[in-house]
Amino acid sequence: MSRSPEVRLVDVDEPMLERLLELAQLDASADDVTPPLGSGTGWNAERIDWFRAYHRSAAAGLDGPASEKSWAVLCGGSPAGSIRLKRTSPQASVPRTPEAATLGSGEVETGIWLGRGYRSRGVGGAALVLVLAEARRAGLHQVVASTTAGNIGAQRLLTAAGGVLTHDDAGAVSAVVVLSTDSH
Numbered sequence: 001m002s003r004s005p006e007v008r009l010v011d012v013d014e015p016m017l018e019r020l021l022e023l024a025q026l027d028a029s030a031d032d033v034t035p036p037l038g039s040g041t042g043w044n045a046e047r048i049d050w051f052r053a054y055h056r057s058a059a060a061g062l063d064g065p066a067s068e069k070s071w072a073v074l075c076g077g078s079p080a081g082s083i084r085l086k087r088t089s090p091q092a093s094v095p096r097t098p099e100a101a102t103l104g105s106g107e108v109e110t111g112i113w114l115g116r117g118y119r120s121r122g123v124g125g126a127a128l129v130l131v132l133a134e135a136r137r138a139g140l141h142q143v144v145a146s147t148t149a150g151n152i153g154a155q156r157l158l159t160a161a162g163g164v165l166t167h168d169d170a171g172a173v174s175a176v177v178v179l180s181t182d183s184h
Contacts, residue, residue, distance in 0.1 A: 007126035009071035009083065009134070012055045016072045019079045021051055027115030028081070055082070062087055062108070062138060069134075073114065073127040081114035083127045085135055088144065106141045120153065128161050136179050143177045 010016065024033045030043045034054075038046035058070040067087035073080045085108040110131055114124055135143050145163065147154040149171045159165060163175035 005075050005122055005126065006077075007080070007123055007130065008074050009127065009130050010074055012059060012070055012072050012082070016079065017052060017055050020055070020072055020082055021048065023079045023081070023115045024051065024113070027117055028113055033082075033113045058084060071131070071134075073112070073118075073123065075118055075121075075123050079115075080118035080123050081112060081127075083110065083112040083131050085110055085131060085138075085140075085143070108135055108138075108140050108143055110135075110143050110145050124153070125157050125160060128157055132161060132177060132179065140179060142179055145175045145177075147173050147175070149173055 012020065024030075025043050025048075029041075030047050031041055034047040034050050037050055038044040055070055057064075057066040058068045060066060061069045062085060068084060069086075070082055070084040073083055088107045088109050110128070112124055112127060112131075114127075118124075132143060145154075145158055147158070149167060151173070155165060155173055155175075158175035158177070161177055163177045166174045166176075168174075
């Protein structure tokens with residue numbers, strides 16, 4: 001059995017943003033990384049602008065205006081992709097008491113993309129474990145994710161992380177990972 005890769009999450013500052021964009025353009029489908037924007041399915045100016053704006057807005061964190069936090073996934077010190085947490089309720093914009101801030105708003109969504117060269121190497125699973133730990137530290141109760149019925153790799157990652165999967169008739173798969181509130 002091969003050794004697990006050294007994976008860590010780092011904040012996306014401007015230099016890292018440009019490294020992530022380079023990786024995305026060279027080693028990922030634009031459709032895996034951004035919403036459909038502009039004409040065609042590949043990388044274009046609209047998708048590049050969206051990518052930069054997205055990571056800049058997510059830099060403020062879960063309690064920032066975007067209610068979202070993204071990290072670069074590093075593997076052996078090199079960018080491998082990105083992972084995020086996003087609040088799923090509007091509670092993030094409501095002023096909270098210190099007690100409520102400690103408890104968090106309950107639920108966040110996660111999503112990940114990896115460059116093709118980093119897939120099927122344990123990087124995604126390691127990044128998911130790390131982002132779930134971030135959610136626990138934020139006092140959140142559960143993490144949700146969605147994928148497609150055809151994305152068996154994502155389903156395996158989510159199941160391995162304790163996710164309960166639900167399939168719908170349209171081919172979508174939802175996962176819920178309930179986070180332990182125990183600190184033991």
